[in-house]
Amino acid sequence: MRVFSIFIALCFSLGLSAQSRPVALDDLEIKKDPNGVTVYYLDGQAFSGKTYDFYEQENIALEHHLEQGLLTLKEGFRDGQKIEHVEFKDGILDGVYLKYFGNGQKYVEHRYQSGRMHGLQYGWEKDGTVRFVAEYKNGLEMMRMDYPPPGGFKPMIKN
Template identity: 30%
Template structure:
């Protein structure tokens, strides 16, 4: 991909080969040795994009339709344990998004609806919760290093602790 002078990237992330919108599979090799095979249709990512470690084991799989992320995207560590699982609908994050530490313990959980983050929790490697946030259109509620959001003493607004109002 990087060495082919006939391949070019145009406006709106459309790929061209010899001046025509590219359809087919593109192979790229990342500096860490990971190989990516990306499917294209009419210049846009379409279908499965697959990453593999140098040993041939699957590193990640992503799905696209007319250049937009769709479905469930999964990633794995070299030890075979899950690394991430994200879901998309029409190129927007939608549903549960999970990330794990290499030892298999949960690192991060986030919930999205139509591209908007509704809430996020992050855990330390020792399993203790590091942060717990709930989002609303106006504010971010939560605290770093706490297991639960809580009401501040004397706060008569009945709001939870606010970070970055």
């Protein structure tokens, strides 16, 4: 009985609770609010905290940060190296969306506002050279510049 009492006291002193146990995103109940935004619940309460998922076959770990049931941040890691960073506001994609190559070099950097691409967007090759630059306004592409492949473009006009 004394060992059990010490264990309970230790749990409370460390601040351990049911909410602090590792939780996977699949453990949460999903509901849509009146605006169609996904809200996550655990044991009937809007979940606040992190979820942890691991996909052994690809060696990918995902962390989802939630506040009051709404996504605020998603981060992905492969072999401990960050491969994805996605920001949300009120559960909707809003902010920076980054993906990385396995060598740590950025693959794409997109910006979102209220779930739509907005602002400058960038893409890179694995060696760090720019692949494209685009500008979006409320989800519509306003401008795009794709950079030539190695060796350049073949001329269309012959002398």
